[in-house]
Every structure is written in structure tokens, then in C-alpha cells.
Amino acid sequence: MTPASLRGWRLVHRWTSLICSANLLILCVTGLILVFHHEIQHMMGEDLDSSHTEGQARLPLQSLVDIARQADPALVPRLLSFDAEDKAVNYIYLGPPEERGFDLGRWVVLNGFTGANQMLKQPEETLTGFLLKLHVDLFTGFAGQMFVGVMGLLFVVSTVSGLVVYGPFMKKLAFGVLRFGRGTRIGNIDLHNLFGVATLVWAFVVGLTGAILSFSPLITGYWQKTELAALTARHPEPMTGSAVAIDRVAAAGLAAFPGKDLAFIAYPGNEYAGSRHFGVMVRGHTELTQRLLSVALVDAETGVVAETAGTPWYMTVLMLSGPFHFGDYGGLPLQIIWALFTIVTGVVTVTGFVVWLKRPRARTAPAGSAAGRGNAQGKLGSKA
DSSP, rough: OHHHHHHHHHHHHHHHHHHHHHHHHHHHHHHHHHHHHHHHHHHTTOOOOOOTTTTTOOOHHHHHHHHTTTTTSSSSEEEEOSSOTTTTTTEEEOOOOOOSSSSEEEEEETTTTTOOOEEOOGGSSHHHOOOOOHHHHSSSSSHHHHHHHHHHHHHHHHHHHHHHHHHHTTTOTTTTTTOOOOHHHHHHHHHHHHHHHHTHHHHHHHHHHHHHHHHHHHHHHHHHHIIHHHHHTOOOOOOOOOOOHHHHHHHHHHHTTTHHHHHHHOTTSSTTOOOSEEEEEESSSSSTGGGGGGEEEEEETTTOEEEEEEOOOHHHHHHHHHHHHHSSSSSHHHHHHHHHOOOHOOOHHHHHHHHHHHHOOOOOHHHHHHHHHHHHHHHHHOOO
């Protein structure tokens, strides 16, 4: 590598790191706590009610929908969602009949076995909800989420450029050497390099998946306007009668994908369904396959599956980014590993900033010094 290209990589590493450092520290602190969000929710008594007796049958889905509608009879069901981790918890979205999105209505949370209605708190009302909101969008909505995504991309570039710079810098030094006796700046440089290269792969994966998740509204919106829109456009028939029971729709969707579980059911007119068809989304059973969705369009009047489809590669990448970012697919041991790596990444960020603060600064020689007189004479000579 030429000296000029190495200087260029150093500049890239320096400025991408500095620009994203403040946001990265926020992500490290909030992410460190959110790794244990299940344990925190349980400790603070924020678990949703999933109580039921052994062998107790689930209530019919239509019964759950009817119970949910009692919360606000003016609204109609628009989506029925099933918790992947707690099979007893169901989320039902009620909205105005003409609404396609999820902005004007309300969510109702029910115990699928008992029908008990539970209060769904606003994110700001719980510790984990508050931290997640800060982690995702800095409490600034869509704009904040896009900002966090850009910061994530800068962090990925910082990680790659740091690896490029690391090789030439460590040619004459033993791996892992910490020269604390050479001063604070040298000690921080060595600590920054050691921890940075030790967490390189993890930081790259978590940074990249975090950026992908931040851009999820754009990715999901693109899928809805292209692949999903094309799927529903092939079945433009309007509603002419009443819809079949939601339980029949669910059974039809599951029959189209044997061995799968229900993820959510979108009612006709919803942005995840057609004008006449329910959109039934199903998923697998394992920690990873439960993130992968397949869709079945079910005719609302006949209960027959009109067409099935998988999700495109970019949606698969988006959905798989979640477990790789949060480390929530391997139980407590993996959570502890994720937490340790998060702490080390925070140390890398702080030491890098300290190194920059304590950088040598070019000093202008005093006017009366020999160097100052030489510089002045040189300038006069050049003008002559």
C-alpha cells in the first residue's frame, strides 16, 4: 500500500469514527441493557398475561376478535398478530374501515386461552420501551430512524477502514502489546487497536444488521409496492358478499404451508392484503426460521387460497438481521457474549476519541525565533 493511499484510509477511518461516535455510544449503552430486555421485563412485572391450564384449548380466533371489538365498537379488525415467543399472546389491531395502515386505530392484547384483555403500555411508559425507542430513532420518528441507519453505515465503513489501517501500523509491534509506560495517548492507541481487532467481525455484523433494520420502513415499503402489490393485483375481484370466519381463513393459510405457524393475518383492504383477499403470513418454528415469512392470499368470500408466495431475498435479509443484531436466538449465554462485546465496542469508541483529542497539534513558531525568521525570509525570497 502506498503512503498516499494509507493516508486516505486513515482519514476515512478517523472521520467516519468521529461522526458516528456519539450515536454509537448511545447505541452501546441502550443495546447493552436491551440485550436482557426479557429478564428486565420479568423483573419489573411487565410480562403479558399468558396464564392457562395444561391442556386448555385456545379460544376461536373469531371469539378473540369479538372480545377485542368491545374495546371500541366503532373500529373494525384490520390485523391479527401472533407472538412468536409466547403462543398465548395475541395482538389485534382495530382501525377505521377505510384505513390501510396502522396510524389511526389502536392495539388490543388478548390472552388466546382466556380472552383476558391486557393493557398495552406506550413505549415511553416502560424502561425497555423507552430504551428501545431511544435506540431505534432517538425519539424523532422516521427521520431519526434514517439518521441512525446512516450512522450505522458509517460505523461499518469505520470498521473496514480500521482493519486496513491496522495492518501497516502493527507491522513492527507484537500483537496485543499495551505500551502504557509510553504515555496516555500511546496506551489508548494500543488499547483501541487491540479491542478493535478483537471485536472486528462482531462489530461489522452488528453494525451492518443494525443499519439494515433502521432502513426497514424503506425495505418493507418497497416490497409492498412491488412484489406484494403484484401478487394482489393478479386477483382484483371486488368484495360482493360477506367474509368468512377468520378461523377458516387461518386454517386455509396453514394448510397451504404444512408445518408452519401463523405470524399474522391481514384483513382485506389492509396494506398487507388485497381488496378481496386476506393476507395470511406464516413462519417456521426455530429461532431463525420463525423470522422468515411466507404469504397466502385467501379469498374472503370462499375461504379458498388464491395464491401463495415467499418473500424476496431483501426481505429475508431484513428479517434475519434481527437475531444477528440483538443476539436473542441462543439464550442467556449468547446474551452475555453480546453484552461483553458491546462493552468492548464502547471502550474502542472512547479510546479512539481520546486518541483524537490528544493528537499532536502543529505549532506556529514564534516570530522572533530562528525558525520564524527563516520562514519569513523564505516568504520574502519567494516574492522576490
